[in-house]
Amino acid sequence: MGTDSPVLRIIPIGGVGTFGMNSMVVEFGDDLIVVDAGIKIPQGNLPGVDQILPDFSYVIENSQRVKAVFLTHGHDDHIAALPYLIRYLDVPVYGTAFTIALARARIIDNYLNVDQAEPDLVQLLFGSTVKCGPFSVETVRMSHSIPDCAALSITTPLGTVLHTGDFRMETEPLDGYKTDLDRIRELGDSGILVLLADSTSAGKQGFLPAEKEVGKVLEEIIFQAPGRVFIATFASHIHRVQMVLAAAHRLGRKVVMEGRRMVQNCTLAEQLGYLVYPPNTVRQIEDLDEKEKGDVVFLTTGTQGEPLSALSRIVRDEHRKISIAKGDTVIFSSRIIPGNELSVGQIVNELFRRGVVVFTEDSAMVHVSGHSTGEEIKTVIEAARPEYFIPLHGEYPQLTANANLAREAGVGVDNIFILEPGNVLELSAGGAALARPVTAGRLLVDGDTVGDLDDNRRPG
Ligand SMILES: [Zn+2]
Ligand SMILES: [Zn+2]
Structure with a gap:
């Protein structure tokens, strides 16, 4: 760190290879920001476990270098680990209105001790830009199954990283707000270095009903x-x-x-x-x-x-x-x-x-997904025209389907990276390569007790 030509590092803490625990570090030089801090809801085979959090060791060990936390939207797989994470950080948490309202409610519900200062939750408008350290972060409107979902356009001295958050291409949104494809295209015109995109329904054909x-x-x-x-x-x-x-x-x-x-x-x-x-x-x-x-x-x-x-x-x-x-x-x-x-x-x-x-969903059209089909994701990749592509938010079948979409949309096959939690993708003027991984894994939460490090924990 602190060398003459700093590198941009992208480190998924969770949310790849599994549904849930979405969290990612974007690091430039000595500074880093965290995007999302979500949980995974445990399934029946883990009795007594209320929540599963990603292992935030890397963020916690580097807490002095963290500039801010940004939230894409208010779903639990993106914000519900925040009450745990902010115990270790003294930085602002940014998000749009409904996201911040839900984050505040989660923090009040969980973990907040009387002696813990209330975190600095900052509400952002769509299209606004926050500067922190070497990062300049703009919120871009995305349509999803919750109001106020944002993509984050994170500009660094090396280039722009666009993180889509979760999204769909709703044609008749109830609140009138569509995914802001025009803004994504404008950002693409200026050049997007890395696009990270929601893979949930990447394997699905056609277009979603309204x-x-x-x-x-x-x-x-x-x-x-x-x-x-x-x-x-x-x-x-x-x-x-x-x-x-x-x-x-x-x-x-x-x-x-x-x-x-x-x-x-x-x-x-x-x-x-x-x-x-x-x-x-x-x-x-x-x-x-x-x-x-x-x-x-x-x-x-x-x-x-x-x-x-x-x-x-x-x-x-x-x-x-x-x-x-x-x-x-x-x-x-x-x-x-x-x-x-x-x-x-x-x-x-x-x-x-x-x-x-x-x-149920099987017997009548009583539900439609909040996540874009492959065809819809492709329109976003084509608008963004990124140099590099990282599929997020899915197990490996979904991540692979999304990687294939990026290839079809013209991203070079060597510039597409399917990552695992703790992987470190380093980007510099010379290109992109995987560096030594950091600690990643899962933390199991039972009531207020966080512990039981999972055996998925890998060496730093
Ligand atoms: Zn999600
Ligand atoms: Zn979501």
Whole structure:
């Protein structure tokens, strides 16, 4: 470090080779920034483990050199490890409005000791640029399954690194904001050294339907339903929630929100003006009369069959106020995250046993992905025209599919790098090469206890 010709180093801490734990270091000379700090939700085979964090040893050991943390968006696989990471850092955390609101809520919920100063959370507008050390970071609007998702254009003295965050190419966004392909093209005109892109659906063909199409299907199911309707969806999918609220209002039904996260996220979205609905649409179950109770729409958490979620507790008859029975309709307006098939399957099985009508992604178009298909990703790569390409956000099949897209879009085959956590890609005027890796792996969290270093830990 500190040599005459500093190098740019890109180090994924997590988020490659697995879904979740998205975090990356961008380093130039002696300075570094962290992009995202996410968790992975543990699956059934790790009882007693609440969360899985990436091993932040490299960031923590170099905390004096860290200039800032930037967040692309507010999904847990991008922000939920932040409450842990910021214990070790005294730097600003930047993100757009909803992202910062969710990050603050997570920090208040987790880990924050009385003697720990509140971190410096800084809200950014789209198109604004933050300068810190040798980095100049611009937020670029991207469409995704949560409001306020940003790509980050990180300019360094060696060149620009564009990190897409998670994105899709929504054609009719509910909030009117499309992925800012024009800005990406402009950045491409000026020259993008490295593009890092979301690989989640890189292997999928064609184009995604508009989110509004899901809204129409949900409204039709609610309209046809003889009784109560339970809609399980991701608590951060504010546009999905918005469509359900509008549909319920049009059909003269009341909505009850169940699940702490659902209530918390919707409250934050409402405060920012991102969730708007007529008064009296959303109610508490105890305030409804018998007619209203009979055709209420519940918006609940529990899309992945999480045992403590509202829907799971209702199905196990462990909910204080709500039970479920024949005549009810349940919609899983969500994707099953790979690994959760068993827990969701058990809930679906129990619902069918009771004579409940069930809709999932397989039986009706009640969900559309927030992640671009291959064809859509290619439009972004072609707009960016990067010299180097790194696929992010996926297991190796998805990363490989994305690498193939980059090759088709004209990126040189030797300039595409499928990385593993802890890999260090060094870029300089002379080219790009892998350097000695840094420590990476997983940390298992049980309640407030962080420990049990995973055997994936590799030497520094
Ligand atoms: Zn993600
Ligand atoms: Zn996301």
